[in-house]
Amino acid sequence: MSNARKPELRRSVTPWGSFSWGYSDVGADIFVGLGLVLGAAAGASNVAFLFAGIVYVCIGLTYTELAATYPVAGGGQYFVMRGLGDFFGFVAGWAVLLDFTIDIALFSWSCVDYLSELLPVLSAPVYPWVHFIVVVGLIAGLCILNIVGVRESTAFNGFVSALDVVSETAILSLGFLFAFSPELLVHTMQTSWPSTFEFMKGISLAIVSFVGLESISQAAEETQRPAAIIPRTSTALILTILIFALSYANLALGMHTWHPIPLDAHGHPQMLWQWLGNNDNNGKAVALIAREVPYWGAIAAFYVPVLGAILLLISSNSGVFGSSRIAYAMAAGGLLPSIFQRIHPRFRTPTISLLVFTAVALSEVTFAALPSLDPHMASLYAQRFNGESGIDFLGDLYAFGAATSYSFVFVALVALRLTDPLSPRKFRIPVNIPMRFRGERVEFPVIAVIGFIGMTAILTFTLITHPIGRIAGPLWIAFGIALYFVYRTRKGLPRLRSRRRDWRTEQIEILRRAGELELMDEYVANIRESDARR
Amino acid sequence: MRAVRAVLAVALIVVGAIILARMIHYPIAAGFTGIILGLAMIGLGAVRLRALYGRVDRP
Numbered sequence: 001m002s003n004a005r006k007p008e009l010r011r012s013v014t015p016w017g018s019f020s021w022g023y024s025d026v027g028a029d030i031f032v033g034l035g036l037v038l039g040a041a042a043g044a045s046n047v048a049f050l051f052a053g054i055v056y057v058c059i060g061l062t063y064t065e066l067a068a069t070y071p072v073a074g075g076g077q078y079f080v081m082r083g084l085g086d087f088f089g090f091v092a093g094w095a096v097l098l099d100f101t102i103d104i105a106l107f108s109w110s111c112v113d114y115l116s117e118l119l120p121v122l123s124a125p126v127y128p129w130v131h132f133i134v135v136v137g138l139i140a141g142l143c144i145l146n147i148v149g150v151r152e153s154t155a156f157n158g159f160v161s162a163l164d165v166v167s168e169t170a171i172l173s174l175g176f177l178f179a180f181s182p183e184l185l186v187h188t189m190q191t192s193w194p195s196t197f198e199f200m201k202g203i204s205l206a207i208v209s210f211v212g213l214e215s216i217s218q219a220a221e222e223t224q225r226p227a228a229i230i231p232r233t234s235t236a237l238i239l240t241i242l243i244f245a246l247s248y249a250n251l252a253l254g255m256h257t258w259h260p261i262p263l264d265a266h267g268h269p270q271m272l273w274q275w276l277g278n279n280d281n282n283g284k285a286v287a288l289i290a291r292e293v294p295y296w297g298a299i300a301a302f303y304v305p306v307l308g309a310i311l312l313l314i315s316s317n318s319g320v321f322g323s324s325r326i327a328y329a330m331a332a333g334g335l336l337p338s339i340f341q342r343i344h345p346r347f348r349t350p351t352i353s354l355l356v357f358t359a360v361a362l363s364e365v366t367f368a369a370l371p372s373l374d375p376h377m378a379s380l381y382a383q384r385f386n387g388e389s390g391i392d393f394l395g396d397l398y399a400f401g402a403a404t405s406y407s408f409v410f411v412a413l414v415a416l417r418l419t420d421p422l423s424p425r426k427f428r429i430p431v432n433i434p435m436r437f438r439g440e441r442v443e444f445p446v447i448a449v450i451g452f453i454g455m456t457a458i459l460t461f462t463l464i465t466h467p468i469g470r471i472a473g474p475l476w477i478a479f480g481i482a483l484y485f486v487y488r489t490r491k492g493l494p495r496l497r498s499r500r501r502d503w504r505t506e507q508i509e510i511l512r513r514a515g516e517l518e519l520m521d522e523y524v525a526n527i528r529e530s531d532a533r534r
Numbered sequence: 535m536r537a538v539r540a541v542l543a544v545a546l547i548v549v550g551a552i553i554l555a556r557m558i559h560y561p562i563a564a565g566f567t568g569i570i571l572g573l574a575m576i577g578l579g580a581v582r583l584r585a586l587y588g589r590v591d592r593p
Contacts, residue, residue: 046567053570186560232585239578246571 018216018223018233020161025212026241027164028315031308032110033209034248034289035282036395038273041202043192045273046185046249048199052206053242055458058451059406060213060238061429062413064231067217068427069416070507071226071514074329075217076409081333083412083419085498087484090335092408094480096214096326097357098473099401103211103319104361105368106394108138111312113283113391117305124390125280128372135365138313142320143358149347160310165240167307171290171300172247175255178294185254188271201465204399207458209245211402213237215318227516231427248289252276257292283391284308319361324353334499337487368393385467396462396469397476403459404477410452418442422526423507424519440530536586543582550575 041048066079074081076096081089112134116122124131194202216234220226252273264270264278272292276285287308290300328350331340344351368390371378385393413429421442432443463470488495504527511520550572557568 050567050570182556182560232581235581236578236585239574239581243571243574243578246567246574250567250571 014224015229015233016158018229019237020158022213022216022233022237023161023165023240024157024311024314025215025318026210026237027161027244028107028308028311029209029211030241030245030248031114031286031312032106032283032391032395033206033245034252035276035285036205036208036392037202037249037277038252038285039277039279039282040194040198040205042194042198042273042277043189043253044194044199045202045206046189046246046253048202048206049209049245049249051203051454052210052458053245055451055454056207056210057238057242058447058454059210059409060234062409062445062448062451063213063217064234064238065425065427065429066409066413066416067220067234068227068230069423069425070510071220071223071230071516072510073217073220073325074333075214075326076405076412077326077330077335078333079217079416080405080408080412081335081498082503083415084408086333086335086494087496087498088408088412089333090330090484091477091481092405092412093326093330093335094477094484095401095404095408097323097480098476099211099398099405100319100323100326101357101360101364102394102398102401104139104142104316104323104358105135105364106391106398107312107316107319108135108142108361109365109368109391109394110283111138111309111316114287114305114308114312117284117287118302124283124372128369132365132369132373135369136362138316139320139358139361139365142313142317143354146317146320146324146354147344147347147349147351149349157314160307160314164307164311167300167304168244170296171286171293171304172244172251174296175251175289175293176247179255179258179292180251181254181256183254184256185250188253188273192271192273197465200461204403204458204461204465205395206245207402208395208398210241211398212315212318214322225516226514227424227426227519248286252285252289255289255292258294258297259292279391320354320358323357324350327353327357334491334493335484364394364397393468396466397472399458399462399466400469400473401476403455403462404473407452407455407459410448410455413445413448414452417445417448420503420507422523422530424522424526426519439534540583540586543579543586545579546582547576547579550577550579 037045037048063076070079070082072078077089077093080092112122112131113124116124116131121127122131122134213234216230216237220230223229255272257272261270261272261275264274272289275281276288281288284305287301287305290304291297293300327336327340330336331338340350340353340356342350342352370390371381372390416423418437421437421440428443429445429447431446433446434441434443436442462473485495493499507523508520511517511523552572553568553575554572557565557572559565560568
């Protein structure tokens with residue numbers, strides 16, 4: 001073994017930095033998810049958010065435990081590879097890659113939607129070509145910035161996150177104070193309750209509002225004392241996002257608007273949630289709801305679209321950055337061809353990965369935009385895909401990728417609790433069943449099983465209710481598995497089995513690099529004690 | 535600054551408790567989302583208070 005140390009990421013991310021890193025990714029989701037869910041789940045949108053939110057709390061706690069125990073930059077893909085082996089690690093990583101490419105496409109799309117509130121020339125329904133060209137330009141621009149190696153700083157993320165938390169708190173507090181009526185909420189829920197099919201669709205789209213926890217585990221390798229910090233920041237992040245999502249959903253269903261709501265396309269009066277959830281407005285629902293808050297709406301109408309657009313752009317950028325880094329990590333782990341590890345000689349960034357996954361995102365945007373750009377395609381989509389809009393298509397795939405990768409992460413937690421009981425866990429999900437497994441005392445995580453059942457339900461809802469998602473999502477996974485088999489066969493590596501790795505040595509190195517020396521000593525003592533028993 | 539944060543955390547708990555007490559009287563679905571919202575607010579306030587005054591490792 002060589003004594004030369006691998007280059008390490010600098011541990012400069014503070015507790016607030018860790019929170020804002022995650023918030024700038026997950027916090028942007030509600031800007032996209034709210035309109036989509038209102039359009040699908042109607043009067044049951046708050047219950048759809050609640051169902052997805054409970055599953056999200058389970059996955060959030062799972063990520064928190066895993067990221068605090070294994071503070072490395074691989075995220076879900078690393079946890080699954082370690083718990084379930086190379087093949088499932090690849091499938092989970094490949095699903096995360098789908099999500100990151102959708103992240104790029106969906107959030108750039110929505111960013112332009114929010115800007116269209118101030119610049120009507122960017123409006124997708126009125127000027128589809130302008131909207132499309134600007135989205136493509138944004139994605140290309142983000143790719144170039146990432147190739148050159150320019151990233152938004154942690155300080156900038158922190159500033160935007162703080163501004164957004166204050167702004168959303170103000171919108172929600174004033175909305176509930178001046179415009180909310182619990183009686184209207186109950187009335188809307190009773191009179192506009194959706195069909196079971198629409199409700200399932202709403203739940204599958206609600207998970208879109210909670211995607212992005214990968215960021216905290218991605219940042220784990222750069223966080224100071226991750227085992228102590230991640231549980232604190234992650235728990236706060238999970239609860240903050242849950243509160244915002246539930247509050248927005250309840251407000252949208254039970255709010256008296258400041259201005260009269262425009263009539264619908266047929267000239268009929270409509271309710272707030274109908275207006276927010278239609279195809280023209282579902283990409284900018286938070287800006288519209290902010291505008292309707294009495295008094296504050298006069299100011300919010302100007303700054304919320306800009307704030308939303310910035311947050312969405314940061315989230316889109318995290319898709320460009322994250323996809324290239326996950327592909328790099330998967331190539332380093334022998335799961336993807338080494339071309340994805342190739343570094344630009346001058347800029348020292350993974351250029352091939354950046355170009356490939358940006359190209360995937362551009363093709364997704366093109367597919368999503370086709371119905372609005374070409375009337376023939378619109379009629380074809382109406383025939384084949386129930387007339388799904390572009391943003392719906394992106395939302396479908398986002399939900400599919402998230403549900404797939406998160407399902408594997410739940411199973412990985414169970415597997416790691418059983419196969420790696422010696423790693424010290426500073427944070428442990430509550431509600432466990434103590435038992436013995438292969439001579440070691442282990443704790444079986446009940447919450448992971450509940451979360452897995454919930455996530456499998458969401459995955460099933462996605463496959464049942466999304467005509468494009470149920471084709472494109474599994475096709476993406478099947479294409480990835482074919483690529484994986486070809487690559488592993490050509491390299492002479494086992495296809496379904498894993499390469500041999502010394503996880504104990506790797507774990508000691510991970511804890512040493514994290515600066516968690518007490519945990520490292522505890523881990524070494526646990527190993528000695530276990531070996532002595534055998 | 536620490537005192538301001540503590541006041542905000544306590545305010546969050548109080549607002550959560552008010553929502554909890556108010557929504558508990560409404561029909562099942564609306565009431566249930568309100569209860570979870572209230573509990574999440576109380577939970578977040580408690581997490582912040584624990585981070586401020588509890589025994590936690592600091593980097």
